[in-house]
Amino acid sequence: MAAIELSGVSFRYPGSTGEAIENLSLNVDDKATHALLGASGAGKTTMLNLLSGLLLPTSGRILFGDRDVSAVPAAKRNVAQVFQFPVLYPRMNVLENLVFPLCNNGWKKLDAAARALEIAKELGIEIVLEANVSALTLFERQLVAIGRALVRPDVALVLLDEPLTSVQPELKWRLRRTLRKVQADLGVTMIYVTHDQTEALTFASAVSVMHGGHILQTGSPMEVHDHPEHEYVGFFIGSPGMNFVKAEVKRGAVRVNGTALASTDHAEGECTVGFRADWAMLAPDGLPVEITGFRPDAVQNGMPVGIASLKHDGNRLHVRAEGLIAPGPSHVQLKHHMLFREGRRVA
Amino acid sequence: MLPEQHNNRAWFAVLPVVFIVAFSGVVPLMTVVNYSVQDILDVNTRFFVGFDWYRDALRDERLHEAFLRQLMFSFTVLIVEVPLGILVARCISRSSRWTPFVLVLLAVPLLVPLNVVGTIWQIFARGDIGLLGAALNGLGIEFNYTQVPLHAWITLVLMDVWHWTSLVVLLAFAGLSAIPPVYYQAAALDGASRWQIFRHIELPHLRSVLLIAVLLRLMDSLMIYTEPLVLTGGGPGNTTTFLSQYLATMAVGQFDLGPAAAFSVIYFLVILLLCWLFHTMVVSREP
Structure with a gap:
């Protein structure tokens, strides 16, 4: 050995x-x-x-x-x-x-x-x-x-x-x-x-x-x-895997099509924002998405919780959500994220 | 699943097969059985003689000798061809781009018609003009397969080895190719020697194809006829007269249809018995 x-x-x-x-x-x-x-x-x-x-x-x-x-x-x-x-x-x-x-x-x-x-x-x-x-x-x-x-x-x-x-x-x-x-x-x-x-x-x-x-x-x-x-x-790694969205850093924020998702002190320019399903939530405003499905895997406080399947600009995203999730337009906000440039994590 | 249904009309579905087997196998065989219990002088003159021909055949000294020669021949070719076939198959690379070419080349002897094989070796082994025979004589080794029984035997066995070893090679090669490479990797990590790999991995995996090879060569060599007839004509003397040639002489040469038929039945039963013995003793003992 x-x-x-x-x-x-x-x-x-x-x-x-x-x-x-x-x-x-x-x-x-x-x-x-x-x-x-x-x-x-x-x-x-x-x-x-x-x-x-x-x-x-x-x-x-x-x-x-x-x-x-x-x-x-x-x-x-x-x-x-x-x-x-x-x-x-x-x-x-x-x-x-x-x-x-x-x-x-x-x-x-x-x-x-x-x-x-x-x-x-x-x-x-x-x-x-x-x-x-x-x-x-x-x-x-x-x-x-x-x-x-x-x-x-x-x-x-x-x-x-x-x-x-x-x-x-x-x-x-x-x-x-x-x-x-x-x-x-x-x-x-x-x-x-x-x-x-x-x-x-x-x-x-x-x-x-x-x-x-x-x-x-x-x-x-x-x-x-x-x-x-x-x-x-x-x-x-992870099930589902991490979500990735094309973004850019501008004026101290990570923006997707101009919508600010999170503040950052990283250098300006093109990047990819990555977040796990648990790091995001459905919200009244934020990144506009289309809900296409919901797979509950547990019940908490009488409410189903699980993974919602979303579509953004043709990309499939997965976000953990709770409640009665119906298909239709919605928004996503990030609690936590990572930035990638040319495949590598930069922040 | 559908419930099992019984309908006796289903038996009609078997009829075509019954007819084919009857006409191809049973009817000709029964004709022979019919002849074997009669003394046939000409088309209209025949007597029922019971099992006399069988009794004669079983007491015939020359037939006993031919039988022993037959066994010895089959045994010899198996002993040579099977190990040689495995050895050659082991030497063929499994991944070279030449492999298909080598396999086709090896299969060539299998495609040569039997009497051509006999003729090739008849000429090849001749002491005066044959490449093999003349070369041996030129080296000072007296070689004459038409005079010396041993030389005739050597030539016959060489011919059969040339003709049929490829079959064993192809079967063994197929068997070896079917062994997953991880077995060799495991053996390498376990520090196994080349012999141990052969003994503990290759041979067990080759078992079923080798059984097929042995069975095919056993049946075929027991029935050998054309090649020795062309090569030696059964000589010198009777030293290379095998069962089938003995039978042909009786039936076609001397026109002794009754004894020949009786002998045919015995011959058939002997081959059947040997193959059955081989099957029950070796093949069905597979765990």
Whole structure:
């Protein structure tokens, strides 16, 4: 187990014109759970393969603790990975699957079996040790795959590539809880890749949002939700995502088509104003909008509260509202906002 | 879902299939069964002889030898073609732009007509003008497949390997391509050796296609006729006379229709039995 450090890592697939990962730097603390979050094509899988050593970076350095592993191939990196669906050796039973990585690293059979039993108990699969993997449910198989990833006590890093994808929805929570418990008990460094933000935000102590081969922002789940450094982060994180409206700063106020929405001391000029659904409200005056729908999700003081869908200049906006919301014209006022220029947050 | 309905008229829907199977399979087979219990002298003169022909066939020494040769041949080609096919399939890159070209090239022998295959090898292995035979002789290795039984066998097996290994290669390649790449990634991270990857990932995933390959090659090699007939004519002596050629000699050469028919039925049952054994012992033991 070790802290992971990537500095200036780039990777280009042979024969392709662009970099899949470009000048990327990342620090993951020892024993941390770090989530890589992004849409498909953001470079998450390439990142995983760079970390595991299945791909070697075209430039940049990867450190595991003090050890420079930039040029070390997968077999020598001491990294384990859990895949989207359970990857097990089909003709082996559970125990044989679990001891396989140990025996390949020169463990004695008896020691390996003892260690496998320890891990199996941790995961609650000790009763199926003798079973052939083909006889197990998908859920149990994924537990075995996780067991095989965790069985090496000195494993430097465990990579999880959307490990809940193949598990039935009602078992996802259970598997995630098991993962968290195991992580706490064994103190391994985990990097968890997913496109599901709920999964990432509830599992990890730190989140990196990836887009187009870059990490746009790294921070705690709270930070990336409440203080997105980048328009894309605001849009991608949160349900619904952040609202964005083209605006300009003029005479100490943020204005949309001349209507002042909020005062600001930021430099004048074009910008984008961003606000979460909770940071705005419907009001008699302000930004003119058209209410197109209302989805209540709770009742407070006898009134429905929920997310109102709005239209402004062809843009869809979402604002938290309460009461009986009917379709028709209305206005929005901001309680809190952020300003973005060229995609980056400036205020 | 609709409630289940019973209507016996539905059986009429099966009739076309019954007719097709009857005319393509059952009727010709029954004709043979009919012949096999008669002594046929000419079209109008025939006697019912019961199971005499069967008894004769089962006691025929030459037939026993042909049967053993047949088993040995099938066994040999399976032992060579299946591992060789897997090996070649493993060497074909899965992502190169040349892959389709290589696959088509490999399939070429499968498209060559059987008697042409026989002729190609008949010439190829000749000691005087054949590339293989003359080259061997030129190197000082006496090679003559028309005189030496071992040489005839080697030539036959080489020919069959040339002709049919591609089938195993194509099947194995399809099987290997179907293995998700994550299995290889997991194995790399687990520090598995090349042999362990083959043993624990590739072989289990190839199991079902290999069973098909073995079954196809077993059935086909048990029925081999044209190629040895053209290549060696069953010689030298009877050393490469397999069951089908023995049968043809009996039926067409000597016109012993009764014994030939009896032998046909036995031959058919033996192939059926072997394939059934293979199926019950190996295929249906799949978990």
